[in-house]
Amino acid sequence: MLEADNLECVRGERRLFAGIGFTLAAGELLYLQGKNGSGKTSLLRMLIGLLPPESGTIRWRGAAIKSDDYRADLCYLGHLNAIKEELTPLENLLAGARLADARLSEVEALAALEQVGLAGREDLACKYLSQGQKRRVALARLVNEKRPLWILDEPFVALDSAAVDWLAGIISAHLQRGGLAVMTTHQRVDIAAGALRELRLG
Amino acid sequence: MLEADNLECVRGERRLFAGIGFTLAAGELLYLQGKNGSGKTSLLRMLIGLLPPESGTIRWRGAAIKSDDYRADLCYLGHLNAIKEELTPLENLLAGARLADARLSEVEALAALEQVGLAGREDLACKYLSQGQKRRVALARLVNEKRPLWILDEPFVALDSAAVDWLAGIISAHLQRGGLAVMTTHQRVDIAAGALRELRLG
Amino acid sequence: MIHWASFSDFLAMGGYGLYVWGSFGVTAFVMAIEPITIRRNRSATIIRLQRQLRAETRNAAQ
């Protein structure tokens, strides 16, 4: 469903990679590896359409990715958490869903927060949360996420081991439902997937 | 040399921990563990004197830590990198040393950057660096760090495995020289130390 | 001993009635409102705290 062909990335005057390509089908996980600075984040930003590749093409269900339809199928989680420090976890989750055109009731949101271990902190402004708790708020989005393509940039950062296991489970479930995922991480985490493809940069 | 006695931490209305105490002697590593939000960062901020404890005392070489002398012995590395995005890694390192009253020549700084794998990026503004490279700039400070007490908050975050090994080596060397270190991390990393004390919060 | 000849004289304040009574009126109003808002605030706070306390004890019981 997701095909990348002959991608080339140039940042500044440095060619980070060239000739990168892959195809990913339903239920498959692409595990992107590489040293710090090898271009993993850059590749992900190409996949979500925010960074135009120097050359090469990316297609989703056979069509180029420059359309609203593609974005409706896409869920991206970057280095940054995309949460508002002034809002509470609950408000963040609801506002995020509303802005992404996803339906999410308050009950579902509360259940999601409980699942990520933030019960009792739903009404505390996010600026008071610990590093790992902030990351958990960002991850709570994934609990009710039904869109098929997940692109996750180092999702395990700052999480304790219980949360790492939980997240691995969520990703597995997504893949089992026939979803696709592209992921980077420096920690070795085992995820049950239809097929695990690895791509090494640099 | 570092003694904490009966520390209590209250954030907002939540008592995170109470009755925490430890002593740490030269060459020893204190490995702070706990779930996300259990108060590790808060404890470290008490140790560096930025967060007054609700009750309890902290002493360094027998004296309370509210003095310039203590700060002259202390090196802290937090969740945030403390680097300026507009400056280059080299400038960041030199400016940081000058403001911390440490002597660091340009040659030494360049060698340190090379050691953390940033050779060739010394003159690129930090905003262009990848997540892991930014962390490496922050860590480059440790290369020439001679102060006895290191307090490191999740130093391994965002690093690839080569960098993790390098950092573990640097910390071991510091302990072997008779330094002390207090550290948190969710990743299991092996560090050779005179004695490894563990403290679990929450 | 009383300075005013009649009540209407008193109200007129020698032609300055608007200004004098404007000052006194607003002052009286403000000084009446302030304690009322404080009381309101206080009972609202107490009710909220009681609710929180009940929720807490309920949670602790569970």
Place this chain on the structure above:
Amino acid sequence: MLTLIAAVIKRDLKLAMRRQADMVSAIFFFIIVVSLFPLGIGPEADLLRKLAPGVLWVAALLATMLSLPRLFADDHRDGTLEQLALAPHPLGLVVTGKVIAHWLVSGLPLALIAPVLGLQFDLSTEALLAVTLSILIGTPALSGIGAIGAALTLGLRGGGVLISLLVLPLYIPVLIFGAGAVDATVTGLGGEGHLSLLAALTFASIGFAPWAAAAALKIALE
């Protein structure tokens, strides 16, 4: 489409409320700047009356402008902007919502407080009315144009002041027509002409600016 815009407005207003300071402080900035001028210039009533339209409008313009850097900066810094750009609807709509919220927080209150400040300058009732109307009609244009500036300077750390640099020249027509409307009323020429020009500016910029700003945001995100 309207529900989306409403959702954006609701979120931004909630954020503004949460930051408490935000809601009142654009007004207070306005009040303080307006009050500064008599201090710098001296207390002659005649002189002050002549100054009033200019001072009120310049202050309104500055108060609006000061809150511009935060229009997108927070969303950018914490990654929300990326998420908005990835949502399956045109970014221009989201920006429209943000512009409206910005006006509700930083433009509307100015129009409401302006007549009170006008009293300090000893203005007549019609002049006060003209001040209120012109600020009411003109400030949406300021928010719209400002959004373009805020988007263009996003992520450039010099931001705050750079915005002023980009946006002020574009604000000048608004300023001239706005102050002109008040002036014309005071001198008895009738301010309707100026006001309708102002309305035209506002419609044009509310319709057009969000899409320009959205384009600028996409560039900033690359």
Place this chain on the structure above:
Amino acid sequence: MLTLIAAVIKRDLKLAMRRQADMVSAIFFFIIVVSLFPLGIGPEADLLRKLAPGVLWVAALLATMLSLPRLFADDHRDGTLEQLALAPHPLGLVVTGKVIAHWLVSGLPLALIAPVLGLQFDLSTEALLAVTLSILIGTPALSGIGAIGAALTLGLRGGGVLISLLVLPLYIPVLIFGAGAVDATVTGLGGEGHLSLLAALTFASIGFAPWAAAAALKIALE
């Protein structure tokens, strides 16, 4: 001690240079605000001459104030401020350095450009000199007092405008003496009295403000 202050100044100036925009844009803001007034008020030369001291001073004050939020915010966000607070010397010294750097970037250029702008208002040579001198002497006080406001509002997201609220009341004496000095010169009364008061304010605030700001920073870091 002096080497530390020098190191801070050097770093901050380098950062300002690197952000390019910063260096020029305080000046441009000043220029634009000063030039807006004739637009808002109309071109009568007599009126403008009377306005000039007030307008120049208000504009200088606003230009300085606009750059305040960034004084500590960047250092706070990226963790540098923690490191500075942990360095083995009093934080007040570091803040002194930052205040001086702030003045060099946002106060000094204003004094240099002010006489040129004064020409637009048809001021005499002595008046121009008085403008330059008063801004030169007065702006360090603005930077110093501003540092306190910036430190107090650090980390509060409503920041930018809250600073104005806290700082402007304290700026008013500077404004009154500054504009007063120019006014006194224009009317032939001699501005020395005002200027020496201004100098006193500057010395007091440069000496005292950094320590108050340092205390506020420690609170913000808790």
Place this chain on the structure above:
Amino acid sequence: MTDRFNLYRFSSPATFYPLAGAMIPYFVAVSALFGIAGLWLGMLVAPTDFQQGEGYRIIFIHVPASWMSMFIYLVMAFWAAIGLAFNTRLSGMMAQALAPTGALMAFLSLWTGALWGKPMWGAWWVWDARLTSELILLFLYIGYMALTAAIDDVRRADKAGGLLLLVGVVNIPIIYFSVKWWNTLHQGSSVNLAKSSMATTMLWGMLLMAMCFWMYSIAMALMRVRTIMLERERHTDWVKKLIAGDEK
């Protein structure tokens, strides 16, 4: 614990809360008494001013409000200093409880002054040094309230607010001496113990009203501080016990 009279005991909220509750009615009553006496003297007995006619009677509010606006600020600054020096919990609460009343007094001073200025000077507002500095005082109050409201952590809010109060206290002498330093429209000081330029009844009316305002401010501050205490100490046992029993 000790038999000695212990000052710290009274600065502990648990002791201060009931004490404040008991004192409020007295302050209210005393304030009302002073108010009635002052109004009777000032509004009914005092003679017409030979320059200002009956309009001068605004003085019976204007001057007490102006004095209180400055005095309350000084008291807040005093509490702030105590709080920063000794880290007592009560001081921050007192400062926060006083601020709205102080702002109100500053507002009343401005309002009554403006209403007075129109007939006397022909303008609601002039940019005179005293008037301006009183306006600054109002802004300082508002700034203090905005700052403390913007910081959610109460201890940090107290410290930051306290610092602001101490910095802003320079404004008080400026207001007070502004009439001396600048030659302005506003009237100079006329209350002089040795030789007063006012009729005795006027002077007494004014002083009684000032006492009334003073007692009123204390009562308001005490009422407000009780709410603040409940809010801040809601996790202590004494508040829990109090709230559980208080079914009102």
